[in-house]
Amino acid sequence: MQQKPGHPPEQPHAHMSTLDIELRLLAEAIYLRYNYDFRDYTGSSQKRRVVQAVRAFDCKSVSELQARILHDADLFMQLLQFLTIPVSEMFRDPGYYASLREEVLPILRTYPSLKIWVAGCSTGEEVYSLAILLREEGLLERTIIYATDINPVSLDKARKGVFPLSRMQLYTKNYQEAGGRQAFSDYYTAAYNAALFDRSLCENVTFADHSLATDSVFSETHLISCRNVLIYFNRKLQDRALGLFHESLCHRGFLGLGSKESIDFSDYSQHFEAVQKRERIFRKLG
């Protein structure tokens, strides 16, 4: 941790507030007890979410929350819903999907079979978006998609493929801007307030519990899409994740990140080239 102005470096922790100490201890407790590793997550965002959880669970302090989750696995699972951010939308940033369609899939279609890893898939919106894209390009049948997340509740939602009907207007607009070739409503059945997505989109999707902080890689992937996940990591953990991606990707494989994410500050910046800088699509250098 860098020193703040005016504080002598020989007292590295003299400046930590009680809350900062509690937050660090909570992350340690979670890691030791449940093996979820939030220790290298971005501090400000973790702090906001833990403080929200403290309020929601009616605790007086983070320390009280820590004591409770150590003895109550169900409560920890509820806390996990605060610590992960299930914010996603289908065809989010349509330009990203348009670039995949126009610049990445033409190269990927030269392979007899494809492996795609959606890392941090949350509740699955991106997985279904990719599956639709692959179907329209005639590639879905020969593709295996690994869709991973650390949050089992999000993964369950992703498996079900049921999204609020109220979101379909936005998703339809995104889909069209992304160069979609059909009526978006062809892909789901509306029932009550929900849109149930076509099950056949998921035939080759494996949803799995996986942590970029503690687990290792899926081998020989052709494309990894990891969007708005790295922003929650500090540089050290970003490097770990990008290292996993580099190891996982096949020769000249593709990596897609979130629209404001970058590899410029990473040890791996020299190991990838930008294919589409604006849409944050990179390619592993040979």
Add this chain to the structure above:
Amino acid sequence: MQKKLIQSLKRRTIQAVVVGASAGGVDAMLKLFHRLPMRYPIPIVALLHMQNLRESKLAELFQHHLSLPVKEAEDKEEIAPGTLYFAPPGYHLSIEHNLQFSLSCEAPLHFSRPAIDILMESAADAYEAALLGILLTGANQDGAAGLQAVKQAGGLSVVQDPDEAEIDYMPRAAISLQKPDLILRLADIEQLLITLGERHVH
């Protein structure tokens, strides 16, 4: 006025400035930063609410009019002196303890993402008393709690005079939540920034 300004700066070292605004903010910020020199010694982090913009051209727009370097803040980028940073659209912007930026997709706050409260609260955590927080014109209560956090951490809080602001809702919301250190007209806030720059020793 001048005397009060100098008084409020006594025994203060300002290491960073955060500025928030919504409606009317582009014009206000152009006026505010217009005379700042190319080698201004303090980083300035600006957040303007822009409706439904995927791609913000704010940095380009301001660079066109200003001499100091302007750029969009990037995730995990180290904050450099003498740069005017804009929060990118669609993401919350925070400042970490290690004085790097971070982005986040947490839910909008006060219908806003980026939200001024989140930027100012994290900046107050990171810089404590060495922070100057400025809230300008706007039609939203975002920023009131953030500016309160700046003041509570020992930093200097400044609100644009509501009588002068294009939309007075944002400054009034901040003033009614907690009386800021200074309520100033834009020209005086500009003078404050210039004075700070001249006094900054490094």
